[in-house]
Amino acid sequence: xxxxxxxxxxxxxxxxxxxxxxxxxxxxxxxxxxxxxxxxxxxxxxxxxxxxxxxxxxxxxxxxxxxxxxxxxxxxxxxxxxxxxxxxxxxxxxxxxxxxxxxxxxxxxxxxxxxxxxxxxxxxxxxxx
Numbered sequence: 001x002x003x004x005x006x007x008x009x010x011x012x013x014x015x016x017x018x019x020x021x022x023x024x025x026x027x028x029x030x031x032x033x034x035x036x037x038x039x040x041x042x043x044x045x046x047x048x049x050x051x052x053x054x055x056x057x058x059x060x061x062x063x064x065x066x067x068x069x070x071x072x073x074x075x076x077x078x079x080x081x082x083x084x085x086x087x088x089x090x091x092x093x094x095x096x097x098x099x100x101x102x103x104x105x106x107x108x109x110x111x112x113x114x115x116x117x118x119x120x121x122x123x124x125x126x127x128x129x
Contacts, residue, residue: 045075
């Protein structure tokens with residue numbers, strides 16, 4: 001986020017943030033039980049997340065057709081997934097659909113692209129090819 005926003009500022013590109021740092025911090029502060037579920041999920045899935053990160057980096061470096069069919073492991077509990085992924089993807093879908101017609105670059109975290117109810121899936125019915 002930081003690098004993209006910095007580049008946009010340096011080149012005078014207009015930016016529209018779906019969610020700024022303050023919103024992200026507020027989301028973390030609002031997690032039930034002071035975020036203990038996120039901590040437990042992070043610790044329980046430490047090695048899976050490390051392998052998943054390597055897979056995603058590999059896809060960025062060299063995209064393959066397997067990207068569309070590879071099932072990614074769940075590394076959040078269902079409730080936490082809904083808070084961190086599901087609700088935000090739906091919120092962003094609504095925000096993006098209110099923008100005027102045009103070309104946009106949308107940058108989100110990788111799990112928003114590949115997880116169940118991902119952002120491209122939510123936007124697909126509205127995209128004109």
